[in-house]
Amino acid sequence: MPPVLLQALLILVYSWGLATSFTVIMSDSGVPSALIDGPQAGFSMNNNGARTDAREQEAVYDIMRATGNDWATDIPDVCRDRWHGIECMPDKDNVYHVVSLSFGALSDDTAFPTCEPARSYISQSVTKLPHIKTLFFYRCFDSNPQPIPAFLGQLGPTLQTLVLRENGHLGPIPNELGNLTRLRVLDLHKNNLNGSIPVSLGQITGLKSLDLSWNRLTGSIPNFSFPELNILDLSQNLLAGPIPPSIGTSRSLVKIDFSRNRLTGPIPESVTGLTDLILMDLSYNRLTGPLPRTLGSLRSLQALILRGNQMGSTTTLPFDLFDGMKDLMILILSNMNLHGLVPESIGRLPNLRVAYLDGNRLNGSIPTNFRELKHVSELRLNDNHLTGPVPFGREMVWRMRRKLRLYNNSGLCYTANSGFEDVLHSSFDSGIGLCETPRPSLSRTVQHFSTING
Numbered sequence: 001m002p003p004v005l006l007q008a009l010l011i012l013v014y015s016w017g018l019a020t021s022f023t024v025i026m027s028d029s030g031v032p033s034a035l036i037d038g039p040q041a042g043f044s045m046n047n048n049g050a051r052t053d054a055r056e057q058e059a060v061y062d063i064m065r066a067t068g069n070d071w072a073t074d075i076p077d078v079c080r081d082r083w084h085g086i087e088c089m090p091d092k093d094n095v096y097h098v099v100s101l102s103f104g105a106l107s108d109d110t111a112f113p114t115c116e117p118a119r120s121y122i123s124q125s126v127t128k129l130p131h132i133k134t135l136f137f138y139r140c141f142d143s144n145p146q147p148i149p150a151f152l153g154q155l156g157p158t159l160q161t162l163v164l165r166e167n168g169h170l171g172p173i174p175n176e177l178g179n180l181t182r183l184r185v186l187d188l189h190k191n192n193l194n195g196s197i198p199v200s201l202g203q204i205t206g207l208k209s210l211d212l213s214w215n216r217l218t219g220s221i222p223n224f225s226f227p228e229l230n231i232l233d234l235s236q237n238l239l240a241g242p243i244p245p246s247i248g249t250s251r252s253l254v255k256i257d258f259s260r261n262r263l264t265g266p267i268p269e270s271v272t273g274l275t276d277l278i279l280m281d282l283s284y285n286r287l288t289g290p291l292p293r294t295l296g297s298l299r300s301l302q303a304l305i306l307r308g309n310q311m312g313s314t315t316t317l318p319f320d321l322f323d324g325m326k327d328l329m330i331l332i333l334s335n336m337n338l339h340g341l342v343p344e345s346i347g348r349l350p351n352l353r354v355a356y357l358d359g360n361r362l363n364g365s366i367p368t369n370f371r372e373l374k375h376v377s378e379l380r381l382n383d384n385h386l387t388g389p390v391p392f393g394r395e396m397v398w399r400m401r402r403k404l405r406l407y408n409n410s411g412l413c414y415t416a417n418s419g420f421e422d423v424l425h426s427s428f429d430s431g432i433g434l435c436e437t438p439r440p441s442l443s444r445t446v447q448h449f450s451t452i453n454g
């Protein structure tokens with residue numbers, strides 16, 4: 001039995017600020033097997049008749065020379081005496097073929113050959129590897145900035161994983177990459193790529209992970225439809241125009257990150273069909289309201305991050321907006337110019353850990369069911385127009401301490417003997433005073449308070 005390439009775990013670590021981190025772990029996503037340490041493809045000791053395809057061996061020498069790894073040309077058989085970063089597979093005649101090449105110091109444990117900074121490039125000899133499934137270059141060309149070569153498109157019949165991460169690539173994403181119709185993973189994270197996202201990428205119908213984040217891409221997001229796509233990360237670019245409604249047809253999406261672009265228009269209704277979605281980050285764009293009414297149908301969602309979009313002066317949060325999002329742990333809606341009341345459905349989210357609603361124009365009182373939020377460790381309601389009594393008791397305030405922010409509201413107050421006053425001065429600076437006892441001449445705030453307490 002020939003050893004098979006391991007399908008590695010794809011671990012996505014998502015973090016916001018320094019506060020907390022959030023991890024999605026998925027299997028079968030085809031990042032290089034060497035990302036985890038496991039048995040590698042190649043010769044076993046008994047495989048004496050085996051040899052490496054001679055043309056592929058010459059091609060590997062070219063590729064290694066082009067990255068400053070001339071030492072490799074002294075290796076008589078690149079599959080037999082292989083290094084960490086090359087994988088081979090035998091055919092039925094016991095001839096070995098190169099299926100994976102990786103470069104760059106990914107971590108202390110994954111010592112792929114590094115690239116010589118000043119003169120490395122991708123040799124066109126990669127097109128002489130007819131069985132290549134994985135190409136992985138990490139921090140290889142950042143000192144010798146160069147475009148992504150169009151000839152990579154010629155690897156269409158076999159290539160499944162193309163990772164060109166933090167390489168300093170500039171210029172456009174070549175249209176020819178759309179010819180890589182068997183790709184599962186395309187990762188061009190953190191280069192200096194400009195121009196627009198090629199529409200030709202839409203031909204890669206089996207794509208599972210597309211990461212074009214941290215570039216300088218312009219234009220709008222094409223009307224893609226990728227039925228198997230799990231990960232779509234276009235964050236930190238200069239993309240403009242609307243979020244295409246076709247996003248709703250990529251039904252396998254688990255993570256969407258479009259943060260820090262210039263996207264406009266509303267969040268399309270079609271996103272509510274993405275029932276596997278775990279993370280949606282659309283923060284720091286120019287999106288406008290209204291929010292899709294059926295957002296609650298995103299029942300797998302664990303993190304919803306929309307902060308920094310000025311939604312327009314009439315955008316409100318419908319009271320039942322979050323009903324259905326039973327897994328939601330992180331809700332970040334800061335600085336969105338939201339009006340109206342804080343929805344009660346937030347208080348019914350059993351797994352909520354972090355909720356930021358600060359910097360809006362929310363009015364009315366904090367829903368009393370917020371005291372049911374047993375797992376909340378961070379709550380920001382500061383810089384709003386909230387009034388009435390704070391519904392939390394001592395235990396909840398103590399749990400959050402400084403991560404509870406209530407300052408700069410119109411008229412929040414605490415009721416005597418709620419336990420709130422015990423922690424007031426020791427834990428945070430809220431600027432909140434004792435609620436007034438209702439008197440015959442009622443002020444608005446007090447009227448509100450007395451309604452809540454029956």
Ligand SMILES: *[C@@H]1O[C@H](CO)[C@@H](O)[C@H](O)[C@H]1NC(C)=O
Binds near residue numbers: 177179
């Ligand atoms: C690859 O794609 C380009 C542009 O998208 C096209 O012009 C070319 O014919 C394709 N090449 C092959 C070998 O399919």
Ligand SMILES: *[C@@H]1O[C@H](CO)[C@@H](O)[C@H](O)[C@H]1NC(C)=O
Binds near residue numbers: 170
């Ligand atoms: C992309 O950047 C290069 C310089 O790196 C520049 O010459 C080119 O005009 C840019 N293209 C676009 C579409 O911005």
Ligand SMILES: *[C@@H]1O[C@H](CO)[C@@H](O)[C@H](O)[C@H]1NC(C)=O
Binds near residue numbers: 221223244
């Ligand atoms: C996407 O499709 C809509 C109509 O369905 C069209 O108006 C728009 O121009 C398309 N956008 C792109 C980038 O192809």
Ligand SMILES: *[C@@H]1O[C@H](CO)[C@@H](O)[C@H](O)[C@H]1NC(C)=O
Binds near residue numbers: 339340341363
């Ligand atoms: C909240 O503000 C809206 C206007 O944005 C107003 O119509 C409504 O009466 C206010 N509600 C409360 C309880 O203050």
Ligand SMILES: *[C@@H]1O[C@H](CO)[C@@H](O)[C@H](O)[C@H]1NC(C)=O
Binds near residue numbers: 359384
């Ligand atoms: C208080 O919050 C409002 C937003 O509701 C904001 O505009 C204002 O600048 C804040 N005031 C202070 C002193 O931070």
